[in-house]
Amino acid sequence: MLNLLLVEDDIDLATAVIEYLEMESIQCDSAYNGLTGMNLIENNDYQVIILDLNLPKMDGLEVCKKMRELGDDTPVLMLTARDSLNDKVAGFNAGTDDYLVKPFAMEELIVRIKALSLRRSGQINNLSVGDLTVDLVRKIAVRGGRELKLSPSSFKLLEILMRQSPMPVSREHLMQGLWGDDQPDSNSLKVHIYKLRKELETNADTPLLHTVTGHGFSIRESL
Numbered sequence: 001m002l003n004l005l006l007v008e009d010d011i012d013l014a015t016a017v018i019e020y021l022e023m024e025s026i027q028c029d030s031a032y033n034g035l036t037g038m039n040l041i042e043n044n045d046y047q048v049i050i051l052d053l054n055l056p057k058m059d060g061l062e063v064c065k066k067m068r069e070l071g072d073d074t075p076v077l078m079l080t081a082r083d084s085l086n087d088k089v090a091g092f093n094a095g096t097d098d099y100l101v102k103p104f105a106m107e108e109l110i111v112r113i114k115a116l117s118l119r120r121s122g123q124i125n126n127l128s129v130g131d132l133t134v135d136l137v138r139k140i141a142v143r144g145g146r147e148l149k150l151s152p153s154s155f156k157l158l159e160i161l162m163r164q165s166p167m168p169v170s171r172e173h174l175m176q177g178l179w180g181d182d183q184p185d186s187n188s189l190k191v192h193i194y195k196l197r198k199e200l201e202t203n204a205d206t207p208l209l210h211t212v213t214g215h216g217f218s219i220r221e222s223l
Helices: 011-023 034-043 060-069 085-094 106-117 152-164 171-179 187-201
Strands: 003-007 027-031 048-052 076-080 098-101 126-129 132-135 140-143 209-212 216-219
Touching (some): 003 034, 027 034, 034 048, 048 106, 076 106, 098 106, 132 152, 152 171, 187 209
Parallel strands (some): 003 027, 003 048, 076 098
Antiparallel strands (some): 132 140, 209 216
């Protein structure tokens, strides 16, 4: 079952949307202002977040921007009464994945929700696990205040692992992400994993890169 968050201050519209989602067997939490919505986002896992653009206390753009700054890559569908190009550009710059202009058909809302639920957002700029932070725009990784010395391939490997954290990533998925269909022998991945692990653990008290037997590798804090 899909699990969504709707942040909409129009109570009549929010009620209608929630009731329709329930008929489609979609679970939906709700909030009527941006601040409450942000608190729910920080404390729950959702597959899609629906944000009204104009919200009290914290508007939809602010909520979306803060999500991305925190490393949250949940897809965001922005609801708005505005249909201008400038408004859409502002939304996409803040990290929105899709727009739906009011008034809208419930059937179209469902189609967009289902499409977004199949992927993670590509709008995220920063990823973090424990004391490790990765800036995807500047291509910089920092752990414990120390900038890591990574080759382009090692940085890409780290990005793939961070995007899936804390879940393990298979060797096949990592090799496809690094080299596509033109893959070297499997020993090349072993070498890259070794170099990345060594750099991550330099001057660090705890490991972050773990081998998960039978499943691949995972970036996560130790249990």
